[in-house]
Amino acid sequence: DTEVTQTPKHLVMGMTNKKSLKCEQHMGHRAMYWYKQKAKKPPELMFVYSYEKLSINESVPSRFSPECPNSSLLNLHLHALQPEDSALYLCASSQVLRGGVNEQFFGPGTRLTVL
Amino acid sequence: AQKVTQAQTEISVVEKEDVTLDCVYETRDTTYYLFWYKQPPSGELVFLIRRNSFDEQNEISGRYSWNFQKSTSSFNFTITASQVVDSAVYFCAFLNRDDKIIFGKGTRLHILP
Numbered sequence: 125d126t127e128v129t130q131t132p133k134h135l136v137m138g139m140t141n142k143k144s145l146k147c148e149q150h151m152g153h154r155a156m157y158w159y160k161q162k163a164k165k166p167p168e169l170m171f172v173y174s175y176e177k178l179s180i181n182e183s184v185p186s187r188f189s190p191e192c193p194n195s196s197l198l199n200l201h202l203h204a205l206q207p208e209d210s211a212l213y214l215c216a217s218s219q220v221l222r223g224g225v226n227e228q229f230f231g232p233g234t235r236l237t238v239l
Numbered sequence: 240a241q242k243v244t245q246a247q248t249e250i251s252v253v254e255k256e257d258v259t260l261d262c263v264y265e266t267r268d269t270t271y272y273l274f275w276y277k278q279p280p281s282g283e284l285v286f287l288i289r290r291n292s293f294d295e296q297n298e299i300s301g302r303y304s305w306n307f308q309k310s311t312s313s314f315n316f317t318i319t320a321s322q323v324v325d326s327a328v329y330f331c332a333f334l335n336r337d338d339k340i341i342f343g344k345g346t347r348l349h350i351l352p
Contacts, residue, residue, distance in 0.1 A: 166330055166342035167284070180339065212282055221338050227274060228340065230284035 127151075128231035130215050136237045139205060145234045147198040147215030155179075155221040156198040157228060158190060159214040167214055173198060174221040205238045212236075241266045243333045245343035252321055253351050260316045260346045262331030268292075272334040273314045275305065278345070279327040290314060318348075326350045 128149045137143050147156065155174045159167035172180035173192040187209075189201040198215055212235050216228040242265040252258045264273065275287040288298060290307050298305045302319045318325055331343040 166345055169339055172338065180337075182339075214282075214284065216284075226272060226334065227286050227289040229286055230276075232281065232283040235282070 128215055128217055128229050130213075130231035130234050132234060133232065134235050134237075136239065137202070137205065138239050139207070141205075142201070142203045144202065145200040145213055145215075145236075147200075147231055148196055149217040149229070149231075150196055151217065151219075151229070152195075153217035153219050153229075154195060155218045155226075156192060157216040157218075158198070158200050159216065159230075160209075161212040161214055161233070163211075171200075172221065179221060202236075205236075207238050210237045241268070241333060241335050241341055243331050243341055243343035245329075245331055245346050247346045248344070249347040249349070251349040251351060254323055255320050257317060257319050258321055258348065260318075260329050260331075260348070262314045262316065262343060264312050264314065264331075264333050266312075266333065266335065268336050270336065273307065274332040274334070274340070275314075275316050276330045276332060276342075277327045278330065284330070287316075321350045323350045323352055 131146045157172050158170040160170055161167040169182050170184045171190040176192045187204050191199040212233045214233045215231040218226050218228045244263045246261055271292045273290045277285045277287055288305055295307050304317045306315045326349055328345045328347050330345045333341045
């Protein structure tokens with residue numbers, strides 16, 4: 125199984141809602157990532173988890189809250205988002221974070237619209 | 240500063256033509272990794288290749304080939320005999336020593352039937 129899955133595929137939420145994005149991989153990878161991608165732009169790194177510990181937080185606003193319950197799962201909890209947070213949210217995983225086989229494999233993304 | 244430049248914003252070629260996508264990077268690191276990813280209209284980024292800074296061997300995979308030249312800090316990607324299914328945005332990316340991947344702005348490739 126060489127796949128990263130993400131749910132939901134699409135999400136529409138109001139600014140007062142609380143929702144969560146889910147990412148799952150069963151490749152035994154120990155590093156997992158969240159990216160945000162606006163239209164016609166490259167992905168921007170948000171968070172990195174390595175061995176279920178938060179390793180990198182790219183100064184993301186606290187209305188985005190990541191969680192890594194186990195080595196296969198990565199969540200992104202959303203609360204009080206703004207319309208400018210509307211984007212494609214991509215999850216990725218890699219075998220390891222440092223050295224070794226570190227190419228990242230991406231999920232299909234969740235297209236988020238904040239009204 | 241570390242940077243990845245993909246100077247070609249958009250390219251259109253007719254099917255069966257060869258096309259080269261340019262990527263130039265800047266770094267003072269001696270150890271680094273370079274990648275190419277494809278993003279079709281569906282949105283998922285598809286990993287194509289990884290190169291580390293110690294391996295300057297060029298690589299060919301079917302119709303795809305990559306030319307890595309440290310002397311010019313370039314990692315160019317050529318598609319031979321292009322097909323409509325090759326239409327996508329292609330990103331060149333650089334992994335720095337802080338474990339952060341830096342993407343170029345991408346090249347949007349249109350293969351016309």
